[in-house]
Amino acid sequence: MSTINVKVAAIEAVTPLIKHFTLVHEDGSELPSFSGGSHIVVTMDAEGRTYRNPYSLMGSPTDTQAYHISVRRQESSRGGSLFMHEHVHVGMRLKITHPVNLFSLSKLAHKHILIAGGIGITPFMSQIEDLKRVGADYELHYAFRAYEQAAFVNELEEMCEGHLHCYADSQGERIDLNALLSQQPLGSHVYVCGPSPMVVAVLETARNLGWPENNIHNEEFSSPPVGEPFKVQLAKSDIEIQVPAEMSMLEAIEAAGVKADSLCRGGVCGRCELTVLETDGGIEHHDHYLSDSEKVSCRSIMPCVSRTKGKRLVLDL
């Protein structure tokens, strides 16, 4: 997977808990343009381990000079957001993926209902730029704890003009989802990003009201293409190789100088299939090639995308 080397150009504390990072290309060149709702995965090399966190791009999709992300400090998280808050400084180098969009606007929607909770506002900020550019009809409903802790309200008021509706929990304001979603015209699409209870509530309300499944969207991030490091034994080659967190097993096999066949490198073509000689059952199949029963049998593995969480994996290679 190709990555882009970026440099932190600015850090701004938007609220006590949210920081806004401006990223520019390391060599000053333009960054790829993107579509509203896209995210990048930021790789952070902390001492001893690597964090890989997805963040929505919230700048204008037409701005290729800089990418903008906002990070909420999550005390209970895996640590990526803490690292961003405490260790990332202006001038620091980071690696990011190309933008990926798993939360794209439907181009055929008659109207777009955007529902944000807290830091979940970020993907909508780039989407609003797209909606305004094409002149689409939309409403943004933004819920947060209190005005003091709400990010980007002033910017949004300016961007959205009459399309923004704010709800401050501290003032007892709540989005009446049933009322909101029961009076939209046919062909409307609803998009939600926020804390999971809110996401569930929007999805359930829309479904109960009979919204078509294809008109209901919640933000999804691409799962990191990688995982925890592990060891694998190659029986014919008679070696044991270490698969690092940021590498696929196929890449690690190739890096060890062992010839392995491959084609799509995305878990669909079947070319890199390897026979499993021994395993303690901890195979994480991420491919779309093996059938469910083949996956359960653990006799085969696609090393381009799949890994193990087990202690022992011996392959016939």
Place this chain on the structure above:
Amino acid sequence: MQLNFNDESFRDDYSYKNSPGAIKRFPFPFAEDHYMYSVNIEPHTKGAQGSVYEFTFDVDEHYVSECLDKIITLEQDPGRYSALPHMMDAQWDFLELAMTSMANDYPEYFTLTKNGNVWTWENRPLDIMDTFTFGDASTLPSEPFEYMGRQMQGDFVLLDQRDGTLYSDAGIVTSQADWSLAFNTGMSWQEWHGPVPKVTELGVLDRALKYLLNLQVGNPVRRLNWTMTVNPRLDTSPENYPLWAIDRNKVNNETVGELVNLRVELQSLFRLPRSNAIVFGVRCYLMSLKDITTYPRWAKRLHRVQKDLHPDLIEYKGMTSYHRYVIDWLAQFDDGEVLEYGSHPE
């Protein structure tokens, strides 16, 4: 790199020809003695120097004549270009990808100069120079997708991603292997693949779709597809069926080597950044059976692949009426030698 552009035709007198260099770089699609559909998709990474994979979009000796043939087809039937209104972002994405890649890969032929949003595009082989405002279609002679599609070899379809599938919502299609853009525009992935035999049972369609839905900007992919065409004709469309399908009856033991062409499609797919759409490129390479026998390895392999090709595929590819001549003619080149894996020539 300096190319000598052929002066040749893809209709009427069919003066199309391949130079020895073009024969050697032909993307022969068979690495094994047997063929069946598979998800044969791989990353579209830079290939060997001189190969058809060297650059993002391959430009070869047929470039000028192919673009002129495209103009004729579009004049006779403007319906070969079609774009639904919601694809305008994808149109500009396409134009940018094409201009940037071509200017970067072939600086001797193409130049792109950007002054903010005001771009100047110079295409020397086709003697085109235009200055326009990126994002403002009124500043170009035609819509951006058609404008650039006319200056490239091969066909292009823009796919919109929504509802968990891909929709064929725009296209410029003048060198197709018997499928109709007018019929397919607006169709979903499953719909436009409906007529292809075997692929649903093989599970190929679902897996390929999952792969493409995850296609990422900056990581394009490609695959080869193939069929056969009588005479080196680019426009084998259903709309013009009466003009070309009848030529199948001209194939016999004497004419087969000259008349029958292996038609290889280099299909490439790119995620487009602003629109999140996908561009599907289908670049057609035509090579007469006679030219293929330049390399004995190819002749032997082609014979074996054709000999045990599934009848459903022979029928779907429109080869039923003349296929036995192809096998009989190729047999003389096949001494039964065991061939190693791979599609390369000697």
